[in-house]
Amino acid sequence: MRTFLKSMAAGLMLAAAAVVAPAQAADEPTVGVVVPTLDAQFWNSYVDFMKKGAGELGVELVVLNADNKPDQMIKSLEDLVAQGVDGIIFTPYWATAVPGLTLANQSNIPVILTDTYADFAPQTEQFPNYLAFIGPSDRDAGKQMAEALFAALEPAADGKKYIAVVNGTAGTSVAIDRRAGLQDALDAHPEVVVVGEVDGNFVRDTSQTVFESLWQGNPNVQGVWAANGGTATGVMAAITGAGKVPGKDIIVVGMDLNPENIDAVEAGSLLFDIGGHWLQGGFALVTMYDHLNGHKVPAEKANIKLELLPLTQDRVAQFKADFPGGVPVYDFKAHSQTYNKDAESAVFEMKYSK
Missing domain, CATH: 3.40.50.2300 (Response regulator)
Incomplete structure (x- = not known):
């Protein structure tokens, strides 16, 4: 289903809400992440945002690069299972959803898929370990x-x-x-x-x-x-x-709203860009962290499609004002049910303030 999220203002209000220490947080859980390639700027932004979240939440993050190779994607997932990570977040390029979920399920490791979805919904009888999908529309x-x-x-x-x-x-x-x-x-x-x-x-x-x-x-x-x-x-x-x-x-x-493409839109070289979905990695990390701390993902909220932010030359100044450095204000603990009992979702929608 398509999930419509809070506006930027609502996100900031949530960030300002009282955040308390978790009652029984996992002792620095280890979450494995596999990305298709780190040769793409998009995936570096994705990982950087997750690293910020890992630091705020107290998560040990293990990031592996599939280097645009299907066999390396599978090997990376095998490595994470062998390491005994507590959770896995990966992007199932090259039809790797089923083998990846199977490997993790055999070891009772929960999984969140990002960016690229499988041919079946999360939380099926075959793959109860498939907690959620988070990706763009x-x-x-x-x-x-x-x-x-x-x-x-x-x-x-x-x-x-x-x-x-x-x-x-x-x-x-x-x-x-x-x-x-x-x-x-x-x-x-x-x-x-x-x-x-x-x-x-x-x-x-x-x-x-x-x-x-x-x-x-x-x-x-x-x-x-x-x-x-x-x-x-x-x-x-x-x-x-x-x-x-x-x-x-x-x-x-x-x-994608990569920094160099934002510059290209501003210069008039690129007519139109749309994105912000590299945030999906951080959203998935919060969701996984909460799951590991006993906050289950409701089935009706397990398939999240993100609405993206369009950019044209006339909106560049507003974009830079609203998102300095291209990054929205986001408090990981405020969006985590483990820290904030009133948190409704790890996800919010990027919007222009005016």
């Missing part, structure tokens, strides 16, 4: 990106608008849902023509290389729908490298 984000791109393009002489698509990691729910959002927009805009699609694997260098090849065969490209921040950065690098100006000669949209 990717389809809606993909549609918003497309609509912004289409609106910015001028029709060619034949009345059509020609775009290229650089997708993310094939087969992941993230890539599939974002592309579905693009398709929703395409269905409503028959004047838009997709000249070609490539997979950028959600990383800059691959995205740059594959877009260069696509563009060479389709010089009529007017705009690019890029599946995430690293992908958009790679596309813009390819455009610049060819002596063209991103944002002028070719319009680009992306996703």
Whole structure:
């Protein structure tokens, strides 16, 4: 289900609420985390936010990097199980949800999935250890990106608008849902023509290389729908490298709200960005911590889809005012039921103050 969360103001009010020491908190539980790659800025932001939470809550965090390799993802999960961690938070790229949950279930280790969801709901009879999913509303984000791109393009002489698509990691729910959002927009805009699609694997260098090849065969490209921040950065690098100006000669949209992409929006190189979902890691950590301290996740709140924050050039100043350094104010203890009995959710929605 889609969970709508508290506004920024409500989040700050909660942070200011009385926070008490937990009555029976776990003695520094160990939580293992596996991310798809640390070559992407997004995942570094994800991990940094979790580390901040681990410090505030008193959690030992073990972070492993799958290095964009399916077999390394499985090996990392095996390593965490062998270490006997108290909980696992991972992103099941490459259809690793079932094997990962199975490994953890055999050792009675609770799991929260982030960013990419499984083909089944949390807390099933098969996987009672699958506590929750926390991730973005990717389809809606993909549609918003497309609509912004289409609106910015001028029709060619034949009345059509020609775009290229650089997708993310094939087969992941993230890539599939974002592309579905693009398709929703395409269905409503028959004047838009997709000249070609490539997979950028959600990383800059691959995205740059594959877009260069696509563009060479389709010089009529007017705009690019890029599946995430690293992908958009790679596309813009390819455009610049060819002596063209991103944002002028070719319009680009992306996703993630990475710092360099925020700068690109401000400079006019990137038309539109949307994100904030790297917060999902910290939200998952609070949820896991509370579970380990006896606060179970209600089944009706176990499937959380985050609404994301859109960014255009005219909103950059407000974004920087509301989120200095791109990071919202967030008190991990105030959002933890272990410390604050009145806490309703670990999650809140990023919103502009005005």
